[in-house]
Amino acid sequence: MLANVENIYVPHTIDEAIHVLQEPHVRPLYGGVALHRESSLDVRAVVDLSQLGLDQHRAFDKGFALGSMMTLEAALAACESMQRRYPNARFLAEIIREEAPVNLRNTMTLGDLLVERRPNSILLTAFVLLDAQVDANGWPRFIHDWLSAPDVEVKSALITEIALEHGAENARYTFEKVARTPKDAPIVGAMAYVARDSDGIVNDARLAMCGVAEFPIPLSSVDEELIATNGNIEQALQRLQVNPTGDHWGSAEYRAAMAMVLARRVLNQTINITGE
Known part of the structure; x- marks a missing residue:
């Protein structure tokens, strides 16, 4: 439970969300799983990200990106839809199935996963393996740098997406x-x-x-x-x-x-x- 939450912000732009998250004791609300598990009494307000369009995926010439508000199940479906074009998407779909049971995949988002940074997460391991890049507060960084970042920085950042390369056809x-x-x-x-x-x-x-x-x-x-x-x-x-x-x-x-x-x-x- 987030017993001390007093306010819920609903920004309509990325810049507005980043600005609000600079305030103390304010946290982004992805799927809610990470915040619920943490149940921090220090959180005074949360930022509802549902109006920012972060629940989509996109494909580009060298790879693809998954939005931070995508549930694991939605990310699985997106990877399956791209698996013929991107070898890395095919492998990622297999890993997402192993990461969590379907009921949790339907509630937990990629943002939750990236905030929790669990040491035994196989999906995070796959992101490390594939040199994924996390886009947070408007600039990308490699996943290993994200995982080793200070806790306060990770919890207050606005994660927009995680991007991966195409992957070799014969990999x-x-x-x-x-x-x-x-x-x-x-x-x-x-x-x-x-x-x-x-x-x-x-x-x-x-x-x-x-x-x-x-x-x-x-x-x-x-x-x-x-x-x-x-x-x-x-x-x-x-x-x-x-x-x-x-x-x-x-x-x-x-x-x-x-x-x-x-x-x-x-x-x-x-x-x-x-x-x-």
């Missing part, structure tokens, strides 16, 4: 996790993207993980080694370094061990070398 994507049950959120998760040029040489390789840091992270040093060695997995994994914190779901040692297991597994699947 392979894989996600693996360890969890209590197959339907549960990951304790640790790993995700890989690998593309090759016309000669079969690896020209793009990416690894991202969740459950090993405060938020999902890219493993850039592994990516660089994979490209430099044309997909030598074992050599690249020598550069895998994570420093997880333990909790009641898994110790730091367990999370670090699973990170290596899962990284090897997803890279084997995407690079097409015999796995474990």
Whole structure:
């Protein structure tokens, strides 16, 4: 509950919304899921974003963008409608299905997801993997920069959309996790993207993980080694370094061990070398 909310603003322009959000104790109201879960007593007013047209998606030559007011279910439908044109949209649709059950997908928005920044979110992991860009307060930043931004900045910003690139036609994507049950959120998760040029040489390789840091992270040093060695997995994994914190779901040692297991597994699947 938001017990101390005294006012609801309903701006009709992006600039008006950004201006109102500069006031103290004012928060944007996306789907309401993030604010409800937080239930902060410091929030005195909320900004209703329903008049700003942020519940749409758009396609452009190099990729596509999803509005912050789109529910996860609407984002899923949008990605499915674009999957023949954009390989990244096809993969994203699969990930959105795994992110949450349908009842939550119908209420939670992308804005909620980007404000909460849950460390085990597989959709955020996919955004990290695909180098998504978050447009907030009128300027874009890469998702990893957004996830590591100060909490006060994230919670008061107006997120308008998140944009992704087209994706290579021959790219392979894989996600693996360890969890209590197959339907549960990951304790640790790993995700890989690998593309090759016309000669079969690896020209793009990416690894991202969740459950090993405060938020999902890219493993850039592994990516660089994979490209430099044309997909030598074992050599690249020598550069895998994570420093997880333990909790009641898994110790730091367990999370670090699973990170290596899962990284090897997803890279084997995407690079097409015999796995474990």
